[in-house]
Amino acid sequence: MxxxxxxxxxxxxxxxxxxxxxxxxIVHKRGTDILHDPWFNKDTGFPLTERDRLxxxxxxxxxxxxxxxxxxxxxxxxxxxxxxxxxxxxxxVSLAKWRILNRLxxxxxxxxxxxxxxxIKDFAPIIYTPTVGLVCQNYGGLFRRPRGMYFSxxxxxxxxxMIYNWPSHQVDMIVVTDxxxxxxxxxxxxxxxxxPIGKLDxxxxxxxxxxxxxxPVMLDVGTNNQKLLGDDLxxxxxxxxxxxxxxxxxxxxFMEAAFTRWPKAVVQFEDFQMKWAFETLQRYRNxxxxxxxDIQGTxxxxxxxxxxxxxxxxxxxxxxxxxxxxxxxxGSAGIxxxxxxxxxxxxxxxxxxxxxxxxxxxLLDKDGLITKDRKDLDPAAAPFARGFGPGEVEGxxxxxxxxxxxxxxxxxxxxxxxxxxGIFNEEVLxxxxxSDSSRPAIFAMSNPTMNAECTxxxxxxxxxxxxxFASGSPFENVTLGNGKIGYANQANNMYLFPGIxxxxxxxxxxxxxxxxxxxxxxxxxSYITEEDIQKGILxxxxxxxxxxxxxxxxxxxxxxxxxxxxxxxxxxxLKELAYMSxxxxxxxxxxxxxxxxxxxxxxxx
Ligand SMILES: NC(=O)C1=CN([C@@H]2O[C@H](COP(=O)(O)OP(=O)(O)OC[C@H]3O[C@@H](n4cnc5c(N)ncnc54)[C@H](O)[C@@H]3O)[C@@H](O)[C@H]2O)C=CC1
Ligand SMILES: CC(=O)C(=O)O
Ligand SMILES: [Mg+2]
Numbered sequence: 001m002x003x004x005x006x007x008x009x010x011x012x013x014x015x016x017x018x019x020x021x022x023x024x025x026i027v028h029k030r031g032t033d034i035l036h037d038p039w040f041n042k043d044t045g046f047p048l049t050e051r052d053r054l055x056x057x058x059x060x061x062x063x064x065x066x067x068x069x070x071x072x073x074x075x076x077x078x079x080x081x082x083x084x085x086x087x088x089x090x091x092x093v094s095l096a097k098w099r100i101l102n103r104l105x106x107x108x109x110x111x112x113x114x115x116x117x118x119x120i121k122d123f124a125p126i127i128y129t130p131t132v133g134l135v136c137q138n139y140g141g142l143f144r145r146p147r148g149m150y151f152s153x154x155x156x157x158x159x160x161x162m163i164y165n166w167p168s169h170q171v172d173m174i175v176v177t178d179x180x181x182x183x184x185x186x187x188x189x190x191x192x193x194x195x196p197i198g199k200l201d202x203x204x205x206x207x208x209x210x211x212x213x214x215x216p217v218m219l220d221v222g223t224n225n226q227k228l229l230g231d232d233l234x235x236x237x238x239x240x241x242x243x244x245x246x247x248x249x250x251x252x253x254f255m256e257a258a259f260t261r262w263p264k265a266v267v268q269f270e271d272f273q274m275k276w277a278f279e280t281l282q283r284y285r286n287x288x289x290x291x292x293x294d295i296q297g298t299x300x301x302x303x304x305x306x307x308x309x310x311x312x313x314x315x316x317x318x319x320x321x322x323x324x325x326x327x328x329x330x331g332s333a334g335i336x337x338x339x340x341x342x343x344x345x346x347x348x349x350x351x352x353x354x355x356x357x358x359x360x361x362x363l364l365d366k367d368g369l370i371t372k373d374r375k376d377l378d379p380a381a382a383p384f385a386r387g388f389g390p391g392e393v394e395g396x397x398x399x400x401x402x403x404x405x406x407x408x409x410x411x412x413x414x415x416x417x418x419x420x421x422g423i424f425n426e427e428v429l430x431x432x433x434x435s436d437s438s439r440p441a442i443f444a445m446s447n448p449t450m451n452a453e454c455t456x457x458x459x460x461x462x463x464x465x466x467x468x469f470a471s472g473s474p475f476e477n478v479t480l481g482n483g484k485i486g487y488a489n490q491a492n493n494m495y496l497f498p499g500i501x502x503x504x505x506x507x508x509x510x511x512x513x514x515x516x517x518x519x520x521x522x523x524x525x526s527y528i529t530e531e532d533i534q535k536g537i538l539x540x541x542x543x544x545x546x547x548x549x550x551x552x553x554x555x556x557x558x559x560x561x562x563x564x565x566x567x568x569x570x571x572x573x574l575k576e577l578a579y580m581s582x583x584x585x586x587x588x589x590x591x592x593x594x595x596x597x598x599x600x601x602x603x604x605x
Contacts, residue, residue: 148216184419189223190236208593416453503556
């Protein structure tokens with residue numbers, strides 16, 4: 001039986017290798033309809049024979065420009081824009097850069113994704129955080145043409161038919177938001193659509209998901225943002241947010257519709273306010289192949305960073321259980337990080353009893369330190385409320401301030417996921433000089449840049465040059481004395497969500513388990529070399545994101561198979577997956593990653 005599966009796998013391999021040259025792309029349009037379709041459009045790059053075949057002759061200037069020349073011309077325009085906007089306010093420059101990229105996205109997807117992949121380090125801050133936040137805030141004014149699908153409270157009962165309005169026959173990856181907590185910017189209603197668009201651009205760039213098979217989705221359930229409600233030109237529903245069962249029945253309807261049309265799709269929930277983030281995750285995670293990026297993706301990246309910080313202190317990974325970690329922000333992201341960190345510690349300790357005694361975490365929210373004396377203690381925060389077991393620090397009361405906590409606990413790590421810019425202020429950072437760690441870690445993970453708990457520069461200036469620093473949005477490295485560099489790591493879930501989604505898709509996982517998420521986090525944690533860790537580098541350069549995502553995707557496929565959750569993908573069945581070696585899974589994952597090149601277009605009626 002196994003030998004047969006093996007033989008079939010080998011045969012397919014051979015066939016595929018001989019088919020590496022870009023295959024033809026079937027197109028059902030002709031003439032200007034092709035030029036106006038960004039998926040097929042090659043601008044001046046259509047060869048003459050193709051112009052003849054597709055009725056394009058005379059619709060373009062006669063000269064044929066190669067893909068490389070088009071690429072160079074775009075990059076030249078981009079660099080001129082950089083040059084011409086020098087000295088302008090940062091927001092003006094960032095939006096100008098976003099516009100030029102967006103115009104290309106609207107016109108020629110192949111060229112757009114190629115420049116994005118090749119220049120991901122420079123372009124991620126434009127199409128993703130921080131600029132995407134600014135884009136969402138200014139969405140009404142920037143809107144030119146729609147992207148993705150919008151399901152509103154007015155569409156109740158219609159979603160099952162509406163989903164068939166989407167033109168692609170196959171969708172692999174859906175990112176959905178209700179716009180209720182966009183980065184650290186709060187409720188932006190329908191304007192939050194920029195986030196699923198940016199996340200899916202990262203899916204294409206990092207995971208090689210085919211852009212014809214992605215779907216950004218906005219669930220417009222209203223908004224509680226008074227400014228938007230009072231704005232005549234606001235593009236979403238001008239009504240308060242749906243609540244309770246009305247809200248859930250709308251999300252239910254969307255999920256049923258999406259999985260009815262595309263049963264093998266993966267759905268990522270993004271930027272939902274905390275109560276709905278947790279509730280929808282519990283509601284759907286055993287029914288559908290879905291995950292919540294803010295809770296689960298962020299947790300894996302933070303855990304990888306925390307383990308890196310242990311290594312940077314010259315300790316063994318097992319010493320993680322001795323680290324005193326203060327988390328600031330008890331929302332979906334903060335609680336997600338603590339839950340995963342606790343799981344990892346429990347695994348290292350080997351028993352839940354030891355875990356009770358361990359008690360290494362302190363959690364604060366807008367009302368200060370959370371203890372068991374907290375009135376109306378949120379059930380999600382309850383496992384991390386102080387005031388039980390050994391390890392209590394004298395004199396720390398319910399609601400203690402961050403400064404009090406840092407001074408008394410002398411933590412190894414402070415990790416911010418509060419959405420509040422600057423709360424790691426000079427006093428807090430200076431107090432970190434008394435940390436019990438030889439290399440204290442400061443993670444200011446809130447987005448966008450304005451909402452980071454501190455800047456990289458302030459962290460190194462006030463907390464000392466030996467710290468480890470990471471932030472959610474990118475900062476420049478800091479030049480320290482004696483030619484040393486203070487590394488500004490970017491601890492952002494972009495290092496994991498593409499690999500989680502890709503691994504879930506290619507394994508055909510029924511759902512996404514904790515084991516699959518843990519495998520993703522462990523893979524990222526082990527990616528970085530000892531030499532880099534010693535310099536204070538916790539995460540690899542974003543320019544390696546395709547390679548990282550291949551590895552993370554492989555780890556996720558492997559875990560899905562090991563947990564018996566995989567059902568296979570396309571013509572690769574479970575048995576073939578189960579038979580693959582690690583190298584073969586890597587090869588399988590890479591082979592399934594889309595790469596932007598112009599394919600010959602063949603017209604079919
Ligand atoms: N770097 C990354 O990959 C990620 C970063 N984030 C960022 O984390 C932030 C929070 O996200 P969520 O947890 O989903 O939001 P949330 O709204 O669910 O939670 C925010 C939490 O911060 C607390 N808080 C507010 N003011 C505070 C203060 N002054 N001191 C201490 N705590 C305070 C709130 O009480 C709440 O517990 C956002 O800025 C988001 O952009 C979220 C996901 C991933
Ligand atoms: C990065 C991200 O997912 C957030 O800030 O919400
Ligand atoms: Mg998010």
